[in-house]
Amino acid sequence: MSRLKMLLDSGHFAVTGECGPPKGPDGSVIRKKAAWLKGALDAVNVTDNQTSIVRMSSVAASKLLIDEGLEPVMQMVCRDRNRIAMQSDIFGDSAFGIQNLLCLSGDHQTFGNQTGAKNVYDVDSIQLLQICRTLRDDNTVMGGDPVEGNVDLFLGAASNPFGDPFEARVMRLKKKIDAGADFIQTQCIFNMDKFKLFMNMVRDQGLDERVHILAGVIPLKSLPMAKYMAKNVSGVDLPEAILDRIKGVPKKARAEEGIKLAVEQIAELKAIKGVHGIHLMAIEWEEMAPRIVEAAGLLPRPTVNRVNAAD
Amino acid sequence: MIVASRKPLEEIIECVEAERKILVAGCGACVAVCMAGGEKEAELLSIELRMALKLRGRAPDIKTATIQRQCEEEFVQTLASEVEDRDVVISIGCGAGVQFLAKTFADKRIVPGLNTEFIGVVTAPGEFEEVCAACGDCILHLTGGICPIARCSKSLLNGPCGGSSNGHCEIGEEAPCAWQLIFDKLKAAGRLDLMARIHAPKNWSTSRDGGPRRATRKEQKR
DSSP states (O other), rough: OHHHHHHHHHOOOOEEEOOOOOSOTTTTOOOOOOOHHTTTOOOEEOOGGGOOOOOOOOOHHHHHHHHOOEEEEEEEEESSSOOHHHHHHHHHHHHHHHOOOEEEOOOOOOGGTTTTTOOSSSHHHHHHHHHHHHHIIIITTTOOOOOOOOOOOOEEEOOOSSSSSSSHHHHHHHHHHHTTTTTEEEOOOHHHEEEEEEEEHHHHHTTGGEEEEEEEEOOOOOOHHHHHHHHOOOOOOOOOHHHHHHHHHHHGGGGHHHHHHHHHOOOOOOOTEEEEEEEHHHOOOOGGGGHHHHHOOOOOOOOOOOOTTOO | OHHHHOOOOOHHHHHHHTTTTEEEESSSSSHHHHHHHSHHHHHHHHHHHHHHHTTTTTTEEOOOOEESSSSHHHGGGGHHHTTOOEEEEEOOOOHHHHHHHHHHHHHHHEEOOEEEEEEEEEEEEEEEEEEOOOSSSSSGGTTTTOOOHSTTTTOOOOOOOOOTTTTTEEEEEEEEEEEHHHHHHHTTTTTTTTHOOOOOOOOGGGGGGGGOOOOOOOOOOO
């Protein structure tokens, strides 16, 4: 069984992070990042060709993390696979012991380095959740043919409280829960007021009782990065006050200020009812994750023994 | 209508440069409405071609002929006498027209003068927008009359994704978010329940994914 599921179900405040696979076949990149992250995170997301840039497959990179003793949250986007490939890959994931799966739409291919690609979108992220739940709970593939063996999955989905229209955000979150999401990782949160409003709506519908919400945190490494996030990353709401705060300190101290800000955000998020953990996305700054987790008072991580499906 | 646009002249020249007797065949249907392949455009293309080929030291014999529709036998047959002595025919019909001419005049070289783009509508003078993906299983009654298959960049049936921002799609400000439009429409109609329900995976077999499609009208069959 997924260790992340055991932690969350037993009421622990979870900490997940991210590990971007390399733009090539060098597995030592994953092993190096694993060494940084080990012990500081309960599970590590392995991105699936994020921003449509070709990278090592999330299946392979997840397996490399398992070999290093880390628990992966394998991301799967709907952009690149049809329902045949998705179900096939999920069987492969299970065989490798990958149990956490995050179902995503995926960034459009125009963002990446293969802009002439044909996208798939045979199913969307909500339909992918349904397919995964059917594999796990009904033990059949889509259409009803039996699965040989068991598929043990802890199902995740993303939620962006800052996408538009705002009113549709909780509606879509509910659809994801209805489709089978066991946990949710949110887009990074900089606009705390808007997130609190979102969580009020979530609690009003009792959704926090039905799913584990992990709030997204991105430490800002520099002013250019903060500006880039504010302007260019769709679905990110980075208020002017945060830019001013980063601008307000000398250039050399800005990375430290970014870490301080992340630690403050974690404390604030932890106090929100219905937030069951954080998802720390230290983009191309993975080595900093343990420091942030420690400064947020979240170390050592609780221990639960990993139980394999076969046990 | 089917919306198409003229291929770059250079590309057309590459196809016909070695030929002397050329016919530019226009079509009076969709491509005439979207001002890409009608009578006027056939004339214009023949003038452009004549000038360009002349500059290359050639003296082509270029004729034009426009028929009502290039996608139906009885109209296409009226082109027979025009096609007869030609070395090459540039069809500025849609892809269906090019293929139907190629089938009808099997011993002639038929080349495309347009790129066929989408099924769309006129949104402003000279502006066309894709609205239908011809998926073969219409769901417009569930989506406020706005098609997410054609108009959402990811063809999501359960949108909007997290990339919807200020009414536009994550791919750029020039692309409206179809799911924002659907949300606005359904909200105004008091039918957000349609958006709250989960739409199951689509059966794409009625779309191009099921292989080349056919349609039959029994009453018309002879």
